[in-house]
Amino acid sequence: MRRMAATDIKKKADLGIQAENPAETLERLRRCIDLMERAYGLPKRRGSNPVDLLVQTILSQNTTSANTHRAFENLKRRYPDYQALLDAPDEEVARAIRCGGLANIKTKRIKEALEKIKERGEGTGSIDLDFLKDADPEVARDRLMDLPGVGPKTAAVVLLFAFNMPLLPVDTHVNRLSRRLGFVPVEASLEEAERILEMITPRDKYCSFHVNLIRHGRAVCSARAPFCDGCILREVCPYPDLAGQKG
Ligand code: SF4
Structure with a gap:
């Protein structure tokens, strides 16, 4: 089992995410949400003050x-x-x-x-x-x-x-993972990332996507060393292959 080194990540960031069919991106996004819900559960909207x-x-x-x-x-x-x-x-x-x-x-x-x-x-x-x-x-x-x-x-x-307004918060984990997963181009600004994710994520999944991506970022896909070999999103993530790692 090998965690990716910071230099691998930089190399991959320089490569950028390969363009793909938008329908395929949506399909991967849905699958990603589904895989995370199976692993981490379906987060509830907090409904707080x-x-x-x-x-x-x-x-x-x-x-x-x-x-x-x-x-x-x-x-x-x-x-x-x-x-x-x-x-x-x-x-x-x-x-x-x-x-x-x-x-x-x-x-x-x-x-x-x-x-x-x-x-x-x-x-x-x-x-x-x-x-x-x-x-x-x-x-x-x-x-x-x-x-x-x-x-x-x-x-x-x-x-x-x-x-329950249709807005998708992009924190540091959501920002990093959505680029690694190829949902947002590497060169996009934070504001563009928010717009893109709000556009491609089903509205009833904003909460689930946001909360579970943060969980996954903390547990598996850290900034310095993503644990791609043991990752539940490996099947939908182009990141390891772009960096030359076989999953
Ligand atoms: S395979 Fe998993 S750990 Fe590796 S970059 Fe993709 S989401 Fe992160």
């Missing part, structure tokens, strides 16, 4: 999901409502989320985002994002991205998981 999701996504930057979960639990235990969090001193909030790393930066981002959301409550003082639920997905994405510290991925996570 959108502000909770936003805060969790900010907390998840540069840390593991276990640390994100612990930091969020600490935060909710300490501040059952977001106004209490806004009223608390920054150092106290940072202490509550210390286990998630970058505590001072994340405290600042969370507070700034909550302040902005509150401003949009137009005098009601409420801190919620329910005003987005009937918006056009693209408009909702732009409005969320107006908030400090919210990029396209965070906006898409909140809108997909809270409101």
Whole structure:
């Protein structure tokens, strides 16, 4: 069993993904989703409060999901409502989320985002994002991205998981794997990758594709050393052959 070395990966990235029949790409994508659902299960849409999701996504930057979960639990235990969090001193909030790393930066981002959301409550003082639920997905994405510290991925996570909007979040794992799997051209920008994946993925599979690709990226197809020999997606992935590896 051999993991691919970083130099192999670079070589392959330089080769690029070979052009293929779009129907074949769609077929491979469906098969890929199916194989991952068999291995990892069918993820459920979380249906969480959108502000909770936003805060969790900010907390998840540069840390593991276990640390994100612990930091969020600490935060909710300490501040059952977001106004209490806004009223608390920054150092106290940072202490509550210390286990998630970058505590001072994340405290600042969370507070700034909550302040902005509150401003949009137009005098009601409420801190919620329910005003987005009937918006056009693209408009909702732009409005969320107006908030400090919210990029396209965070906006898409909140809108997909809270409101089931047809947006596909592309994080570092989804970005890397979708290129290796040949669903997105190597030279595409992140924005192009989002558009392409939203176009070719069946809408009812956005959540499944996103969540399972992240699981697979963490467990098998890491950035430095994808474990192609033991990979459940080997039959639909051109990556090992393009790098000259026999699977
Ligand atoms: S075969 Fe699997 S591990 Fe290898 S690049 Fe493809 S998806 Fe990643």
